[in-house]
Amino acid sequence: MPSIRNYVSVELNHPMSNDTNTRTEPLLAIRNLSIALPKGGDRAYALHDLSYDIHAGEILCIVGESGSGKSMSANAIIGLLPDYLRPEQGQILFNGCDLLKQPEEVLRGMRGQDIAMIFQEPLSALNPLLTIGEQITEVMRVHHAYPGAARQQRVLDLLNFVGLPDPAALCHAWPFRLSGGQRQRVMIAMALALEPKLLIADEPTTALDVTTQAQILELIVRIQREKGMGVMFVTHDFGVVAEIADRVAVMEKGLLVEQGTAQQVLNRPRHPYTRRLIAAVPRHRHDPGAALYSVPHDKPLLQVENLRKTYISGGLFGKRRVVHAVDDVSFSIRRGETLGIVGGSGSGKSTIGKCLLKLTRIDGGRMLFDGEDIAPLSETQFRPKRQNIQMIFQDPFASLNPRHTVGRILCDGPMANGVTRRLAEQRARQLLQLVEMDAAAFDRYPGEFSGGQRQRIGIARALAMEPQLIVADEAVSALDVSVQAQVLRLLREVQQRLRIALIFITHDLHVAAQICDSLLVMQRGRVVEQGPPAQIFDAPRDPYTQQLIASMPGRDWDPVAAIAEDATRHV
């Protein structure tokens, strides 16, 4: 009877009996892992009593917001924890052997061979001074695998396998020649070199464009199916989870709050934190009433005609490279309207924002603001008009001067435009209230606030100038999904109450769909499609737009339905 007892005990460990993988021993099992943070941190544990399994042939997604400790367990498995963090208790069992108890030499032998990892930044994860071929052979050399001529052949096979064109030539290329997506493919090829049993992917697609992300996700799923590896995929993006996960583990502040099959967690979330996260996932707006705020017959506040910006690099001796960052772009926007500019990286969407604020010189075209062409104005002529056009920046950590108090940050702009100190301060306090911040924030420094709070301060700073047009350049991209939802709601509310025209630049189509009245799709400096979100999302005409829409992760999963169904069940 031993086989049955064995079966039963496994069943007890894994209550999800419908999962095909539960019958086998887990490839990796984390048991009660706790890692303490140094004293004086915001919480005592980086990870507390964490347990989960990864089986061969499945993709486990670890989801959580920043600071939830989702990457920490990945780093603990591969042994990349910083010196001041030591696991206090628990086990990391890889094929039954506790990684935390192994000496460094054994671990070193396992890394790359049994467990491989791919990182978030393909730009910095490759050594810029070695060719692609050398970097991949190095993995095999340190493990003495594929000796002699077989090694070179293996490199070519790997590059071919991850879908890179012309492997023979690529072997001798330097990393800087490759695009972000290609570098991530090289990283994956390196990770696969020795056919590891476990692949850890720490936000591998976060730094990539949505179209590239779709390709990389497809690649990871394909190699996982073909090689039967276990994959641990750390991400913050529920769309990505919906796309690839077999099972999902949700983390909050170092605790594992929920785990289960993708089906369970995404469509019937049980834990309130998971429900909150899923409710915050940006999605198409379903309220047609919102469009009423912009009056269609109003005359446009800003009209851009044939805007052109060209970057020329390479000087006297180098080869001249001409990049048309913005090429013949025209659009207009009315008061109270939100115009979204979407596109991949390098599509010129941020350059448009810079041009509108005259932070960069333009090479042609007209920008009619309230009927007056602001393009030919000199810096001194334009300065008094600057208060009408404001900007919300991408990085909440770089956009506030760390040496000024919040009050000063909010008052400096109005005071430069002739508002008295008393009036400016009074208004700053009102604005803090408007962006739902504590009035005590006035005398504190930006360093004391979280990313979401800083972004609110950034919004308040833009509003302090009482502008008619706000350009928001990736204003919520650096924020966690739940914070993102709050900031978006705030932005929309304020914008409609004050009837400000908003140009919202983003790479995230979900966000654009949620907030914008009309969309501008850009590719390589040109507008390829323009129209209301409903039309762009449901009936895209341009092939690039179609490709963009098709690559949105988790298109088939509807978070609204998940929460709605959940709510009815709970009521």
Place this chain on the structure above:
Amino acid sequence: MHRFAANRGAVIGLILLVLVLLCASLASLWSAQSPWAMVAQPLLAPFFDHAYPLGTDMLGRDITAGLLYGARVSLMIGMLSTLAAVVFGIAVGAVAGYNGGWVDDLLMRCTEFFQTIPQLAMAMVLVAIFKPSLYSIVGAISMVSWPPVARLVRSEFMSLKQREFVQAAIVSGQTPARIIVSQILPNAASPIIVTASLMTATAILTESALSFLGLGDRNLMSWGYMIGASRTMLREAPLMSLWPGLAIMLTVLAINLIGEGLNDAFNPQLRKRGT
């Protein structure tokens, strides 16, 4: 501040510097007379007479008084010339870094012109042309020491100018002068302070070298002059040149230690390691 206090070298440096400052301010209490006055018999050995603990030189001048008054001169020249060099360097660097383009090119070529000439040689020439005096020495030292400051400030400005908070200031209609002074400069302050503290030490050394070569201010007793004067008596009274030499060494060491301490305290990369 805690990080600075935790650095033992920096604290020692600070104590030494405070001692030197005390000496300089109490010099007139020790002897109301000019340090140039001949007060006792020449070549009095040190530790022999209570009134003249370090003895007298070949003209009967009190070496203790010379050292105390010399501290005044060294510190004054060191700080004044650093101040002048830093102010000038910041002005050039800020304008070049903020504006870029041809303004930057022009100013940087000028800076490089000054950097290609050996510092001490140029300082000597300048002092010789303008007659040795306190002003010409301060002027000459600051003339040769501003280029590194300008380059440092320029590079800080170039990177800070790209930061979003500076762009936000431009967007809100603040004038360039205001942005330079209130937005960028405070954020570039730490490396400038560190460089300035190390420059003070170099300035003291340069002043000593000038005085040693006889290009010091004739009315001011300085450590460099004392070494220069006692050099001829090196075999008869070796200690006579030892005392001002020690004074220079300790002061420069103290200032360098402070500079290192400030550097470590300001440098965010070292913060984690330090605590």
